[in-house]
Amino acid sequence: MGPQSPDNPKTWSKGYRWYITTLAAVLLLNATFASSAPSGVIPDLIEYFSFSRAVGTLTIAIFVAGYCVGPLAWGPLSESYGRKPVFVFTFIVYTGFQIGCALSRNTASILIFRFLGGVFAASPLANSGAVIADIWDPAVRGEAMAIFTLAPFAGPTFGPIVSGFMANAGVSWRWVFWVLAMFTGTCLALVIFTLPETYVPILLVKRAQRLRKETGDNRYWAPLEREDKSIGERIKHVFARPFVVLVHEPMLIAITLYMSFMYGCLYLLFEAYPIVFTQGHNLNQGMSGLMFLPIFIGGITGVIIYLFFFNPRYERAIAAFAPYPVPPEYRMEVCMLAAPIFAGSFFWFGWTSYPSISLWAPMLSGIPLGVGVIFLFLGLFNYTIDAYLFVAASALSAITVVRSLFGAGFPLFATQMYVALNPRWASTLLGCIATLLGPIPFILRYYGHHLRRRSKYAPTGDLPIKPPSEEMKEKERAARAV
Known part of the structure; x- marks a missing residue:
């Protein structure tokens, strides 16, 4: 894809690219905010579930443990199917697990939902930075990355503030997770309706498919369409490399x-x-x-x-x-x-x-x-x-x-x-x-x-x-x- 092609993300208007940068940062902020949000209601969780302080702390740690699994899959998958489909799929499931936490009735359910939520919340950790690399040249990428870097550290600092005041106001601990579900659902809607595909190999696939349909000429193809890796090779590439x-x-x-x-x-x-x-x-x-x-x-x-x-x-x-x-x-x-x-x-x-x-x-x-x-x-x-x-x-x-x-x-x-x-x-x-x-x-x-x-x-x-x-x-x- 040529440097002046209108399909090239780096040629899109600067205002539009800054919007995409902001949205990518918000997606990452959402994930990191969710990691620490329960910290302010841990005493309420201990009282409701009758578990120890160590298990209460585990509600935070096990979410972050999900980050160890998610990036190994979501990054390579985005390079095969595109950034947007991976964001849409993971945020749909991630929203569901937030609702599961809000409705939990026992220790096992909330810990399992927190871990699985962390696995799917890790999608922005793997792909938000890649989106920024897709749309910016190196000369401007430093500025975009500097602003974007605030997200993984702003989220954990805001979590205790929000949940702490909710606990202090006497709000049920379940509302912490309902707030997270609403935040995640809003992000999902923004991804579906406003986030374009930015990964150039996938954009080339779409262009080749469009040209084949318009011209009837099957000689148009994209390099990604010609890749032929076995399942074993893909697994090795994803998890081992x-x-x-x-x-x-x-x-x-x-x-x-x-x-x-x-x-x-x-x-x-x-x-x-x-x-x-x-x-x-x-x-x-x-x-x-x-x-x-x-x-x-x-x-x-x-x-x-x-x-x-x-x-x-x-x-x-x-x-x-x-x-x-x-x-x-x-x-x-x-x-x-x-x-x-x-x-x-x-x-x-x-x-x-x-x-x-x-x-x-x-x-x-x-x-x-x-x-x-x-x-x-x-x-x-x-x-x-x-x-x-x-x-x-x-x-x-x-x-x-x-x-x-x-x-x-x-x-x-x-x-x-x-x-x-x-x-x-x-x-x-x-x-x-x-x-x-x-x-x-x-x-x-x-x-x-x-x-x-x-x-x-x-x-x-x-x-x-x-x-x-x-x-x-x-x-x-x-x-x-x-």
């Missing part, structure tokens, strides 16, 4: 470990914050949920700084390296700043968590935490795409699965850790681990090009690591012209 790439790539292992720890810490706070603010400062469920708001404010601050400072620097690097691509290591600049900010926020939170200290002190630690998380996510996410190119989807799928395991697992031991060690030392432990992981961006920045040269899956090892001279640029342009 991400992990094959992961175990062979030290760079990807390091990135996955860092992003997974960061993601796990975010979900761990759903257990840590009630200990500090609800128990320590005697806040009700609604006010305790508001303590998550600074994390979102920090995320917005991080996006603004990225758009007005780091993204222009990267655009200048694009001009300096042209016609070569910018080495992936330049993505690490923002992470080198974020690493100490992310680690320091836990020391700040921990050592201001005494009940005798104003709650504003630990609450405001969420601002640098949000800034650090956004910076790290943007830098590491973009580094993975730039370094792995044609296997980037598999690399990102591996990261998504592993980080979801951390997100599901960390809340399960958070309460015990914060009770046994107290909030000061528990947060210090997290800060120390973050400090140990902090050198990863620095290592990738200065030694990543050596690792890429030895990599089996990163086809970018021969890129210049410094801006080329004008003579080199002219030779490259002449070679491409020939």
